[in-house]
Amino acid sequence: MENVHLAVEDDDLYSGYNDYNPTFDSEELENDVGFQQAVRTSHGRRPPMTAKFPGTAIGARPLVSSFGSRIPMASSMGRPMTGAVQDGAARPMTAVRAAGYTSSLTRGSTFDPLGQSRGPAPPLEAKNEDAAEEKIKILEKKVNDLIEESCMAQSMGSLQLALEKAKEAGRKERALVRQREQSGNGDHINLDLTYSVLLNLANQYANNEMYTEALNSYQVIVKNKMFNNAGRLKVNMANIYFKQKNYPKAIKFYRMALDQISNAHKEMRIKIMQNIGVVFVRMGQYTDAITSFEHIMSESPNIKTGFNLILCYYAIGDRDRMKKAFQKLISVPLGIDDEDKYIPSNDDATSNMVIEAIKNDKLHQMERDLKVLAEKYIMTAAKLIAPVIESSFATGFDCCVDMVKSSQYVELANDLEINKAITYLRQKDFNQVEAVETLKTFEKKDSRVKSAAATNLSFLYFLEKDYDQADRYADLAMNADRYNPAALINKGNTVFVKQDYEKAAEFYKEALRNDSSCTEALYNLGLTYKRLHRLEEALDCFLKLHAILRNSAQVMYQLGHLYELLEDPQQAIEWLMQVISVTPTDPQALAKLGELHDGEGDKSQAFQYYYDSFRYFPSNIDVIEWLGAYYIETQFCEKAIQYFERATLIQPTQVKWQLMVASCYRRSGNYQKALETYKDIHRKFPENVECLRFLVRLCTDMGLKEVQEYATMLKKVEKLKEIREQRVKSGREGSARSRREGSAGSSASISTSAPTSSKKTSTMEVDVKVSQSETKQLSPHLDSGRESGHSSNSMKGERLSAKMRSLPGSNEPYEASNPKELDASYVDPLGPQMERPKTGAKKRVDDDDFADEELGDDLLPE
Secondary structure, eight states: TOOOOOOOTSHHHHHHHHOOOHHHHHGGGGGGGHHHHHHHHHHGGGGOOOOOOOOOOOOSOOOTTTTTTEEOOOOOOOOEEEEOOOOTBOOOOOOGGTTTOTTTTTTOOOOOOOOOOGGGGOOOOOOOOHHHHHHHHHHHHHHHHHHHHHHHHHTTTOOHHHHHHHHHHHHHHHHHHHHHHHHTOOOOOOHHHHHHHHHHHHHHHHHHTTTHHHHHHHHHHHHOOTTTTGGGHHHHHHHHHHHTOOHHHHHHHHHHHTSSOOTTOOOHHHHHHHHHHHHHHHHHHHHHHHHHHHHHHHHSHHHHHHHHHHHHHHTOOOOHHHHHHHEEEEETTOOOOGGGGGGGOEEEOOHHHHHHTTSSSHHHHHHHHHHHHHHHHHHHHHHHHHHHHHHHHHHHHHHHHHHHHHHSSSTTTHHHHHHHHHHHHHTOTTOOHHHHHHGGEEEEEEGGHHHHHHHHHHHHHHHHTHHHHHHHHHHHHHHTTTTTTTHHHHHHHHHHHTTTTHHHHHHHHHHHOOOOTTTHHHHHHHHHHHHOOHHHHHHHHHHHHHHTTTOOOHHHHHHHHHHHHHHOOOHHHHHHHHHHHHOOOOOOOOOOOOOOHHHOOOHHHHHHHHHHHHHHOOOOOHHHHHHHHHHHHHTTTTHHHHHHHHHHHHHHOOOHHHHHHHHHHTTTTTTHHHHHHHHHHHHHTTTTTHHHHHHHHHHHHTTTTTHHHHHHHHHHHHHHHHHHHHHHHHHHHHHHHHHHHHHSSSSHHHHHHHHHHHHHHHHHHHHHHHHHHOOOOSSSSSSSTTTHHHHHHHHHHHHHHHHHHOOOOTTTTHHHHHHHHHHHHHHHSSSTBOOOOGGGGGGOOHHHHHHHHHHTTOOOOO
16 A cells, blocks of 8 residues: 555646656757857867777777787777777677678678679670671571561561562571581581571462462472471472462372371371362362362361362262262261350359350350351252252252251251242242242241241242232241341331331331341432432431442442432532443443533533443433434434434334434435435324425425325314314313302302312322332332433423424525424424423432332342
């Protein structure tokens, strides 16, 4: 209890913790007078009292050591060093060498365990580059670098640069050999480097198609006995002879290489024998090729050799061996893992991560490519041999399907059956019950096969213009596989022909969302926008399509037509010029160019394009009409006769062309020939008023006796014409009277009803013409210049009739006597049925036939 202190209430339990000795207060040193005085005087500048050697604080007394005498310290304030030395004698120490101490510490040495006091290491001795060995090593490195640069350039496609590097490497290597010989080291030549240089040079010559130089380089290697396994390079030499189509020499070198390769290299021997078989096929020696391929299929079968063997049997027409070879082909092991391996399980997270990592790696991609290639060969072989291995095409296909069903390619059986129906379609056997029945059998199969079959059926019915059935099977295909772009396109086509363009555009857009590279959907979408008069959007679609299909004449034609509709004739001409660059013999594109140049006022250029169009297709009435009018306008009526005579041959029932021929004879001054032509026209068309009028005038001016006869006929025909007109007029009046009597309206309303009715009638006629042209399917021509029907001819005719009326007639006595009467009688047959406003020339071309051609195109699955 004596040591127990009771706390007083006023005492602070934590007092004293902040108290410290003021000596250690460095913050107040500036105010400490004594410290500042010491700093300013010499007392503060005295040197420190330290020992010469590190020591212990023992004071100033002499240090006595068992190995030395007393050593006075340098300072009374100093500290003697442990183990100090005197006159070089060191105090012995033990077990401290690892810390950096030494037992033989000399006077003046310091503690330096890392040896930093010794300074940097001396520089390495410089190599003497003038030495022969150094020069040889430098040259060898340069040669190796050049070989690598050559190989890299070749891998990047710079074949010329690769050849230059290979040549430079050859020059450096020869300089290296000479330098070795001069230095007396000729026996130590680097044969591997020489081999690499020569081989790379030969390869680069071959890549640049310099086959003679390549063969010479290979010969240098092959003839040098110092190179091991150089005989294999005869395969490369044989490949060059094959490219040169020197097949006998190629076979010779292949066999020489085969003799120099041991049986241990089985895979290489198989490849060489496969090359030998291919060369025999090129030479037409199918029996020798079969020998090589059969040996390969017995030793190491593979898909490519099996396919080649079937081709050889097909060439010699051996049915039984074709079947056996097809059986061998579908039995070839591919050596790839099952796809189930890549299906993740729900139990093990680690294994799922591994499967996810290898699902799309290079190895799996290679396996998929190999499987796709095998299926392609099998499908091609089946389609090739099916028509010949049995008595009928269908029986042969069924035989192939049965063999495939019993193999590892079971899923190909359905594709083969679909191909069987497609083959019927391509043979244009649309009415074959087998084709339709074959496709209908897949309605109960799995969704993928069902969708493909329904797509083909929809396309088939679309071609037959059975749009209801086409729509039904398009819906079936979409229900089986909503992401099938071909099914969506077919559905859009069926809606398009019903003129529901907005809905058709939606189906095409959905097809593009499922497959952005579907060119058919993009093309049809552009046509749909064109029908909706959304020309800018249509132009955007066709520009995108042109970026994909750079050389498609159809796409470029549509772009030209769109620019024409947008009233940009220069751009339209540019695009049509590109069409001509792709298809220089297309008559409709040439005619369209002529029309555009004619609209721009460039008659000479228009004539050139129209004339080229006539040369390639001399049956286009519009082109013939323009050329004939052009020659009449330029006062070359004799040249216009041949064009109108051709028009007469094309349309023998149209009297206007024969009248044009007679008019050309009359304008050129050949009145006798004109009279004969008019007589011939009168025999064919005895009631033609215009022909009789010209006959009367010609006979009168020429003083012929037949004038009275023709005048009498003219009066009869005119009277008959008047009677007919009166009948028609009375019939109209009678119908109008009956409508007035049956109508409760006023006379004003009756008077306005007639023009309204006639307007509706004309509108209905136009609608019928448009719908008829729109129902055309799959036009075989690229052009759309003939699509405007009757309206095109009537519009075209106004320009021609205007030209005919504007032609000078001062040198024509028959017109000078009574020009007004002649103009009226001459223009009548060319007038109402051929006239059109000139401004409407740009609307002459419609896209009905051309659109329908693409709507149903390429809808079959690949």
